[in-house]
Amino acid sequence: MKVLCGIGGSDDSFRALDRTVERAAVANDDLTVAVVDNEDSSVAPDDVMERAQEAVDDAGIDADVRRVGGDPGSRLVEIAETEGFEEIVLGGGHTSPMGKITIGSIAEFVLLNAKTSVTLVR
Amino acid sequence: MSDRGYPEAVANEFSTPPTAFTDREGRTIEVRPYENTDEGYEALVEMYDAFDPADRAQGIPPGGEKRIREWLDAILGDDCLNVIAWCGDEIAGHATLVPDDEAYELAIFVHQEYQRAGIGTHLIRGLLGYGQAEGIQKVWLTVERWNRAAVSLYKKIGFETSNAESFELEMGLRLNPDGDGDGNAGGDGDEDEDDQ
Numbered sequence: 001m002k003v004l005c006g007i008g009g010s011d012d013s014f015r016a017l018d019r020t021v022e023r024a025a026v027a028n029d030d031l032t033v034a035v036v037d038n039e040d041s042s043v044a045p046d047d048v049m050e051r052a053q054e055a056v057d058d059a060g061i062d063a064d065v066r067r068v069g070g071d072p073g074s075r076l077v078e079i080a081e082t083e084g085f086e087e088i089v090l091g092g093g094h095t096s097p098m099g100k101i102t103i104g105s106i107a108e109f110v111l112l113n114a115k116t117s118v119t120l121v122r
Numbered sequence: 123m124s125d126r127g128y129p130e131a132v133a134n135e136f137s138t139p140p141t142a143f144t145d146r147e148g149r150t151i152e153v154r155p156y157e158n159t160d161e162g163y164e165a166l167v168e169m170y171d172a173f174d175p176a177d178r179a180q181g182i183p184p185g186g187e188k189r190i191r192e193w194l195d196a197i198l199g200d201d202c203l204n205v206i207a208w209c210g211d212e213i214a215g216h217a218t219l220v221p222d223d224e225a226y227e228l229a230i231f232v233h234q235e236y237q238r239a240g241i242g243t244h245l246i247r248g249l250l251g252y253g254q255a256e257g258i259q260k261v262w263l264t265v266e267r268w269n270r271a272a273v274s275l276y277k278k279i280g281f282e283t284s285n286a287e288s289f290e291l292e293m294g295l296r297l298n299p300d301g302d303g304d305g306n307a308g309g310d311g312d313e314d315e316d317d318q
Contacts, residue, residue: 097220098227099193100180100264108289 002030004085006076008038008106009048012091016121017052020089021059031063034079036072038106073109080116092120126225127284128260128294134280136251139205145239149209153248156204166194169213174234179266180290183231203256205249207241215241217249225260226253242275250297259298264290
């Protein structure tokens, strides 16, 4: 399957990265990792790129890791549409001190606007 | 995480628990701070184990006794404030304040057999009275926007919406003036009473 995994450096995005890479190695997915600007993230995009490339190398798969500027949600939806991706994978949200799950703003936008299936990794 | 907003004005004074009242079904309900006893803990587990999954909010309370116990252990810690609504030796509802960096997150749960009887209002007032007495300054919460009953309860209490751009509304309340003594006392002209 042709999979687009969007990550911005939040904890849940790294969880999504690891699970997607793991799955791609088993299922032979055609994977692209898009590193987007997440203004709520404390990790710089260059470090996120490095982390993603490491995960891909460690798994021994041939995935494309690319930097995607601009508004993250709309860019992911646009890339999925123009390049024929079948699924978008994103982090499944952050947990408050209380234990409440809050879905990030990028995931909200993608869920409502994508034509493909969207997977949120918990 | 983004900065949360809070009302300028400090909320009304809430009465400090323990308090007692008769609910709309004629049951005597007592609201008091959580006492860290085995009986109290097990009564809470029992309430959440019987909690209607349709009343879950953003993943809590979790399902299954094991996860319920793990979750309770996290929110019944020494740095958290918890208030229980008792009906005899059964728990009708529970409200909690859990700290993060600069404020406290609030959540409230009323068991389905005790809903729509006015217990939620007494319970949240009891929790906020307890928090006020303990010197807590700022409280925030999130609520699913379709949960109108909860949203109107929070508004009635004095919560103001601080973020309406997500699936959930975020609301804030100021319980005590800021520690630096530069509160908003005597401020005029920026009250926004709207009782429609």
